[in-house]
Amino acid sequence: MLDAAVLDRYPQADCRAIQALLEEKCREDRHKIVVLDDDPTGVQTVHDVSVYTDWSYESIKKGFEEDNKLFYILTNSRGFTVEQTTRAHLEIGENVARVSEETGIDYVIVSRGDSTLRGHYPLETELLARVEEKHRGKPVDGEIICPYFKEGGRFTIDNVHYVKYGEQLVPAGETEFAGDRTFGYHASDLREYVEEKTGGRYKAEDVASVSVEELRGADYAGITEKLIGLHDFGKLVVNAADACDLKVFCIALYNAMGQGKRFMFRTAAGFVKEFGAVSERPLLSRSQMVGDSRGTGGIIVVGSHTKKTTSQLEALKQVPGIEFIEFNSDLVLDEDKFREEVEAVIRREEELLGRGVTVAVYTKRKLLSLDNDSPEAALVRSVKISDAVQSLVGRLKVTPAFVVAKGGITSSDVGTKALQVKKATVLGQIRPGIPVWKTGEESRFPGIPYIIFPGNVGEVDTLKEAVGILMGSPR
Known part of the structure; x- marks a missing residue:
């Protein structure tokens, strides 16, 4: 357990300059961001974007035709059985790939999951990667894991994911959410969480990570190098104590994508906002x-x-x-x-x-x-x-x-x-x-x-x- 004051102890970055660079990188990138939301709460950081409640070819094509950088597809898969989510994600993967091929618009898929780590992981991203690999004829290079969600009090520090209770940060594996009857887990260190959830197919020591220190230092070259080094669906954990950390990461991410690297994403809502360079908006009246x-x-x-x-x-x-x-x-x-x-x-x-x-x-x-x-x-x-x-x-x-x-x-x-x-x-x-x-x-x-x-x-x-x-x- 940590005192929440630790969040304020990192050096502050020039977030305005970082945001401006992120917006530039986002505009230059030609990928459509398709966000699969396993329940409707994943739009909790964005505004003026569309949410489609089915994943038909027609709905996905409309999403691709929008001017917006990103759109959401509500899957509600957190309420699905394994069989149901398997069918749904294979169908989604096929429809997205088909629309991409027909329109000539490239894409990336973000699997927006729970910020307290519940859901069909790693099943969903593995299914999506399988379909993408079938259509492209080569492996997806890496999977980005980032459950940061400041609005809900979810932070990742030194690879441990925390849930904020009052003025304390409690390791996620020690919270009520880890005891979920369907999606329970034990590990709070996200590298160990990956090993736990993949049944040991991916070892904790093989999971790469980007630290808060690297992000606050705006080490774009170093972070880009880590991303480029991923291969064969290797895993990378993104630490984050503030939204600006993710802005820095996404700039490096766009650099790596610009060099042809392909990634799958399992993230919470905080990541989507920064990946799409969505602007701030005051709370609604x-x-x-x-x-x-x-x-x-x-x-x-x-x-x-x-x-x-x-x-x-x-x-x-x-x-x-x-x-x-x-x-x-x-x-x-x-x-x-x-x-x-x-x-x-x-x-x-x-x-x-x-x-x-x-x-x-x-x-x-x-x-x-x-x-x-x-x-x-x-x-x-x-x-x-x-x-x-x-x-x-x-x-x-x-x-x-x-x-x-x-x-x-x-x-x-x-x-x-x-x-x-x-x-x-x-x-x-x-x-x-x-x-x-x-x-x-x-x-x-x-x-x-x-x-x-x-x-x-x-x-x-x-x-x-x-x-x-x-x-x-x-x-």
Whole structure:
């Protein structure tokens, strides 16, 4: 464990000059950046970019035809089984390669995963690399691993990945996230994490890394040399204590790509912003999100079971004018009672929303635990509950003023199934690390703000603050 003050002990760089150089390198580079997001929270650092909620040839071609440097494809693969994510990533890889060949536009794929290291790694990047290698006839040179995400308090120092709790940096392997039933792990040192997750196929001592010291020293030549030295899908860990560290790394990365080196990426949201040289934007105001008043209330759905979410939900209860409904998710074990519970909650929601009352619906706070449970069974049950939760929005006959979804799987299902979004525009962030979509014309409720609130982001009062902004309440 480290004192968070360590983050301020590194020498400061001239970030403005570095940003200007990064923007120049990004403009000169001709690759389209295709970001695969394993849940909708990955757009939490960008703005004015498109998110496609399917990976059809047609959607990917539209993304390639955009003027923007990058676009997102929402896969929601963190909620997939191994078989499902295998099929999806092989199909995505083939469609991206096909569009690239037909348009003559080169590409790189960024696999945007969880900043606390949960997800189908290394499966997803290995599948994508396999397809790319098949089409190009030569190996992908390296894989870049960078889970830095400052807005969520995720930093990598001396190759150890940390999660910030208060004024302490806790090694990721010692947090609740490492105990995830489906995607758990032990190692906090990312070199050891690679060895653990690859079953020893890649040894920790063979994983290269770029230190914060090298980045603060703007050692472009040295970092570029390390990147050029990668071969046969070799791994490289990027340390980062601040966004400027990633700006320096991405300049070196563009240098290496300019020499023909090809890479795959497993990163958190912080990397995507810098790789695409996305500009800073202030946090969104209510007027930028909520248009003309519909006279209806907004709806908040809470599915995440993290301790952080539960404490944020308790703080939200201090906001006046919100009605709270507990959805008895434990009834998932009884199909008839579960269906009746869904119907009852929807009736109550519609009554309140129609009267202009904002509603917060939340699942049981204690995760259902069964004897002799398996990770696959737990995942299937979780998906069933999430499907019911999204229906609490998707079956509404009243258009809400706004929708907030708390939790990765919950927010994906609400966006794609309940709101039926095919393409959304990322407006920006309502609070640090909390993105806002503007729903497309094809969606169930066109043009409303959809706030995607990750389960593991923010302080105790952050959900309360975000909802207060949406409701026009003084903070």
